[in-house]
Amino acid sequence: MSHVFHRSLTASYPIACAGDGPYLIDAHGKRYLDACGGAAVSCLGHSDAAVIAAVQQQAATMAYAHSSFFTSEPMEALADFLAARAPAGIDSVYFVSGGSEAVESALKLARQYFVERGQPQRRHVIARRQSYHGNTLGALATGGNAWRRQQFEPLLIDVTHVAPCYAYRDQLPGETDGDYVVRLGQQLEDRIFELGAQNVMAFIAEPVVGATAGALPAIDGYFRRMREICQRHGILLILDEVMCGMGRTGSLFACEQDGITADLICIAKGLGAGYQPIGAVMVSSDMRDTIRAGSGFFQHGHTYIGHATACAAALAVQQQIEQRDLLANVRAMGALLKERLGERLGDHPHVGDIRGRGLFLGLELVQDRATKQPFDPARRLHARIKAQAMQDGLLCYPMGGTIDGLHGDHILLAPPYIIGSRHVEEIVGKLAGAIDACLA
Ligand code: PLP
DSSP states (O other): OOOSOSSSSSSSOOOOOEEEEEEEETTTOEEESSSHHHHOOHHHHHOOEEEEEEHHHHHHHHHOOOTTTTOHHHHHHHHHHHHHHTTTEEEEEEEEESSSHHHHHHHHHHHHHHHTTTTTTTEEEEHHHHHHOOHHHHHHHHHOOOHHGGGGGSSSSEEEEOOOOOHHHHSOTTTHHHHHHHHHHHHHHHHHHHHGGGGGEEEOOOOOOOOOTTTTEETTTTHHHHHHHHHTTTTTTEEEEETTTTTTSSHHHHHHHHGGSSSSEEEEETTTTTTOOOOOEEEEEHHHHHHHHHTSSSSOOTTTTTHHHHHHHHHHHHHHHHTTHHHHHHHHHHHHHHHHHHHHHHTTTTTTEEEETTEEEEEEEOBBTTTTBOOOGGGHHHHHHHHOOOHTTTOOOOEETTTTSSSEEEEEOHHHHHOOOOHHHHHHHHHHHHHHHOOO
């Protein structure tokens, strides 16, 4: 028996041994097309020579130096790279080792900012139902997925949740996009007034909801409205781009397509593409300047923040994406994948919605297309599709609880930015086969 405390203590996992572009290869030589990048991580595939060389070189030169003593060239260069491309107003970067740490850091930065600005009463966070912000206690409390929270509820800080922008299910018949946005904005503002506007610290949201809702983008105008409400009340906007950022939706930052910027932007996953564990919080100049003029330091920190080898890997990843103009490929292959999914599954009796942006696409499965009734959760359709697809050599990321944490099934696709049309055909063919096999 393995001595590893695996995610599942009853499952047995194949051994991943090698990578070849968008494919992973197991110990038996079986090839799996990675159509989800694990959890939207491996955006350059699994064998990028330039990134591997950068990791090797940094590890051989100066692998790590603790950030309380030193800065490092790769950390400075990566921060310069990101700041130069960041949405307006953002110009510094706090490095961590993953998405949950990025969210925790953002929450604490928001709190410290208000303490230093003489508004210590600001402590409330407003987030959205059906969001996922990570598994550490602060991030878990912030997330709005009932199933993930349930057993840990007694340990979680108090966070207020409002509705997500979920047009497929929640936009009312006859309601225009504009009216739906106004309704959601009103709900946010009602919560702000209930908590006392002067007590609210931050509103946090994923521009395109990933794991818990299946690549769910907001409709046009939603984020501009939320941003405007937050600004009116002096509330910080935290965007969680851990999954949807770093080019996944076709622009380096997902929020570019929503026409907004934020006070804090959390990134991870595609930042290091899995070649090293790394995440970051991108911070507005106003927040940085306030803390610099106040206490002068952020009362936070982890052993591995700004890890030199991780920063070197992430810099190489981002340079590869830019130099090879891979975001153009994300947009082209994303459009092709969506089109081919539509052709193959758009009229499928159990595919209710195909959505997403760039190479970040989701399919919501339903028992009945007309009523949008979900499948019985006891059927665990999502888990069966994951297993079937894997058996067929396709990695995809299905999940249940799409609607309320319990009901609903979706499949998330997030293939590497390097795929071509033959990979699109392989994804669509194998995915459609797995769905049909599990519904037969
Ligand atoms: N935020 C979002 C939007 C995520 O999708 C995730 C992970 O899936 C996280 C935060 C947590 O990131 P990590 O698993 O790296 O801690």
